Amino acid sequence: MSLAISIEDLSFGYKDQQRKNFSHLHLHIQKGERFGIFGPNGAGKTTLMNIMTGLLEYESGSVKLLGHEVKNNKKNITKLFGFVPQDFSFYHELSPAENMEFFGAWAGLNKKQIQRKITELLTVLGLEDVRNKPVQKFSGGMKRRINLAIAVMNEPQVLFMDEPTVGVDVQTRNAIIEYLKELNKKGTTLVYTSHQLSEAEQLCERIALIDEGKIVANDTLINLYKEHQQDGLEKLFLELTGKEFRD
Amino acid sequence: MFKLKATILKDIRILLRDKIGLVIMFAMPILLAIVITSVQNSTFELVNENKIPLLVYNKDKGETGKELITALQKIGIFELHQLSGEYSEKDIAEKMHNKDALVAIVVPGDYSAEVLRKAKNVTREALKKLDIGTDSMLIKSSAETPLTLYYHPVLQQSFRNSIDGAIKSSLQLIQSKFIVKNLYQEVNEEAIPDSLETQILSNQTPINEIPVSKDGSRTIPTASQHNVPAWTIFAMFFIVISLGSSIVREKQSGSFTRLRTLPTSFAVALLSKQITYLLVTLMQAIVIFSIGIWLFPKMGLPALNLPADKAALLLVTLICGWCATSFAICIGVFAQTQEQANGIGAVSIVLLAAIGGLLVPSFAMPSSFRYIMQLSPLHWCLEAFYGLFLEGGKLRDILLNILPLLAITILLQLLAVYGLKRKNLI
Numbered sequence A: 001m002s003l004a005i006s007i008e009d010l011s012f013g014y015k016d017q018q019r020k021n022f023s024h025l026h027l028h029i030q031k032g033e034r035f036g037i038f039g040p041n042g043a044g045k046t047t048l049m050n051i052m053t054g055l056l057e058y059e060s061g062s063v064k065l066l067g068h069e070v071k072n073n074k075k076n077i078t079k080l081f082g083f084v085p086q087d088f089s090f091y092h093e094l095s096p097a098e099n100m101e102f103f104g105a106w107a108g109l110n111k112k113q114i115q116r117k118i119t120e121l122l123t124v125l126g127l128e129d130v131r132n133k134p135v136q137k138f139s140g141g142m143k144r145r146i147n148l149a150i151a152v153m154n155e156p157q158v159l160f161m162d163e164p165t166v167g168v169d170v171q172t173r174n175a176i177i178e179y180l181k182e183l184n185k186k187g188t189t190l191v192y193t194s195h196q197l198s199e200a201e202q203l204c205e206r207i208a209l210i211d212e213g214k215i216v217a218n219d220t221l222i223n224l225y226k227e228h229q230q231d232g233l234e235k236l237f238l239e240l241t242g243k244e245f246r247d
Numbered sequence B: 001m002f003k004l005k006a007t008i009l010k011d012i013r014i015l016l017r018d019k020i021g022l023v024i025m026f027a028m029p030i031l032l033a034i035v036i037t038s039v040q041n042s043t044f045e046l047v048n049e050n051k052i053p054l055l056v057y058n059k060d061k062g063e064t065g066k067e068l069i070t071a072l073q074k075i076g077i078f079e080l081h082q083l084s085g086e087y088s089e090k091d092i093a094e095k096m097h098n099k100d101a102l103v104a105i106v107v108p109g110d111y112s113a114e115v116l117r118k119a120k121n122v123t124r125e126a127l128k129k130l131d132i133g134t135d136s137m138l139i140k141s142s143a144e145t146p147l148t149l150y151y152h153p154v155l156q157q158s159f160r161n162s163i164d165g166a167i168k169s170s171l172q173l174i175q176s177k178f179i180v181k182n183l184y185q186e187v188n189e190e191a192i193p194d195s196l197e198t199q200i201l202s203n204q205t206p207i208n209e210i211p212v213s214k215d216g217s218r219t220i221p222t223a224s225q226h227n228v229p230a231w232t233i234f235a236m237f238f239i240v241i242s243l244g245s246s247i248v249r250e251k252q253s254g255s256f257t258r259l260r261t262l263p264t265s266f267a268v269a270l271l272s273k274q275i276t277y278l279l280v281t282l283m284q285a286i287v288i289f290s291i292g293i294w295l296f297p298k299m300g301l302p303a304l305n306l307p308a309d310k311a312a313l314l315l316v317t318l319i320c321g322w323c324a325t326s327f328a329i330c331i332g333v334f335a336q337t338q339e340q341a342n343g344i345g346a347v348s349i350v351l352l353a354a355i356g357g358l359l360v361p362s363f364a365m366p367s368s369f370r371y372i373m374q375l376s377p378l379h380w381c382l383e384a385f386y387g388l389f390l391e392g393g394k395l396r397d398i399l400l401n402i403l404p405l406l407a408i409t410i411l412l413q414l415l416a417v418y419g420l421k422r423k424n425l426i
Helices: A045-052 A097-106 A111-124 A138-152 A169-187 A197-203 A221-228 A233-241 B001-015 B019-048 B063-075 B089-098 B112-126 B156-186 B194-202 B224-238 B242-254 B255-260 B266-298 B310-334 B337-356 B367-375 B377-389 B395-422
Strands: A005-010 A022-030 A032-036 A060-063 A081-084 A158-162 A187-192 A207-210 A215-221 B052-058 B080-085 B105-109 B148-151
Touching: A005 A045, A005 A187, A005 B224, A005 B337, A022 A045, A022 A187, A022 A215, A032 A045, A032 A169, A032 A197, A032 B052, A045 A060, A045 A158, A045 A187, A081 A138, A097 B001, A097 B105, A138 A158, A138 A169, A158 A169, A158 A221, A158 B377, A169 A187, A169 A197, A207 A221, A207 A233, A207 B255, A215 A233, A221 A233, A221 B112, B001 B019, B001 B242, B019 B112, B019 B242, B019 B266, B052 B063, B052 B242, B063 B080, B063 B112, B063 B156, B089 B148, B089 B367, B105 B255, B112 B156, B112 B337, B148 B156, B148 B255, B156 B194, B194 B395, B224 B266, B224 B310, B224 B337, B224 B377, B242 B255, B242 B337, B266 B310, B310 B337, B310 B377, B367 B377, B377 B395
Parallel strands: A032 A187, A032 A207, A081 A158, A158 A187, B052 B080, B052 B105
Antiparallel strands: A005 A022, A005 A060, A207 A215, B105 B148
16 A cells, blocks of 8 residues: 655654654554544644645755655645635635635635535535635534635545634534545545544544654554553543643 | 645735724725715815805904905805994904804904005005195004904914905005005096006916826826825835734744644745735725725715826836735834734834825925935825826836835835844745
């Protein structure tokens, strides 16, 4: 199986900070995998995602997305992936359809493709009834689904998701996870971060646990449970990252 | 092109849903233009057509006091209300208040005697060397009582100076009349004929007032010609409230960040904002100019006359709009919050308008400000508009105003790009 993401010897630190966020980090994610990145607050999950999507520039090492070095191919790689940011990164004054029209155009789709995708995605994500209503008054769960719908409009080969289910109810979480599994069956590689450890058990085939810029575990859940003699991800998480507050 | 169209459509949709922003961009400057033009027009009318109520308390029982009153009446700018009886200073203040008079004049009881005394003294001095007339001594005055002028504190210095000048000219006229009368009497030993007296005193050189214009037209500038272009510029720059906060919202929501993960250049987003808001500024100009042309006359205000060079007007409007858009983008890029964008944006526009000559005419500013005003883009916009609206200039006449405006616009654009790069947004 070929690699969707290959990170070799990555070092990164924010300009205004002395401390390096990552030092000599290695990580491989296979094509078609459902991969979860977990860790306590401030562990570097969002930073790592921003590096993989080209939003942050790394100093040394190599980060490849589907064989393309991210640093040198920023514009080319944007066609290959979708990104669900942690924030509701769309226009609240617009309706879901209007938002998708705009972001669809920016993703390189034509008018016909955009209209097809709007109908398809809003139906799947249960937003068809509100397709023309301004997002402003929507619930958090509805906004999360719009955030996701925008990111998958261009049928990405790799989908990065930064806490895509934070603050949503059980029904919405379930709907999102089911949709992501469907997407994965069609070949999309899923890379996601979350605090919801139960989600990892539902969705992820393999996880990486990050703490203080280092990968402290990287394997399938079954192997990790066996290795650390734990029966749940929460216990495993506490064993590997400790019980101290991190923020 | 499809991406640009989609982005412009998105920006227009957001703009149309920003009701408060629309009110600030259209209703506020329209109101300002109407109110300021009305106020300034009534000031013009006050000087040129309406009369200033003037209370006159004449303590003088002689003929000269009456002649002074007649002279004041003849000036034509005063509506005289004469007081009879005994009045104290407090009474006069109260009367001014009751009659809504801004000015009151008290003619002292010895005014006639004093005018006559001065006339006789001047006559004697003048005829001494010619050896005509009597050898009598100069008549000395006991302390002369001055005329007293009361004015309402609301009256501005410049207005007071005009009133002062008008009264002084009446006093001078009366004094001259008596000197001429006396001189004639002494030389000819008979009273001056009425016809000659009138001829001597009213034979002033007429003044022909001509506004200087570049196209040779003789159109007199009105309050509308002054105010409509000025408040149109103000309106254009006030898009900072809508555009500045829209950019901050996009930064805060992460929309800008998301755009960076899509295969489209961020230049499309910037271009779209500029096209959308350039259209807004153009609409503002069309709306405010139309109000000046068609609504003002219906409200009793002078109609706005568009300049002859319409192409130059369109070009200046577009460049002013582009500069206003660039300024708003710059504020939006550097502001951290919407409150900052609104506060800094609004205050900076008022300041730039003040130093740019929109609130106080540039010729009335202290010389130290003449250099500072050149930093204000609103100053160059105003100069370019005035070149067309007031001076009847053509494009070549205002090129020197357009070039600095373009330079400021490009500088603002570069600053915005620098700010976006610094914040890792592009």
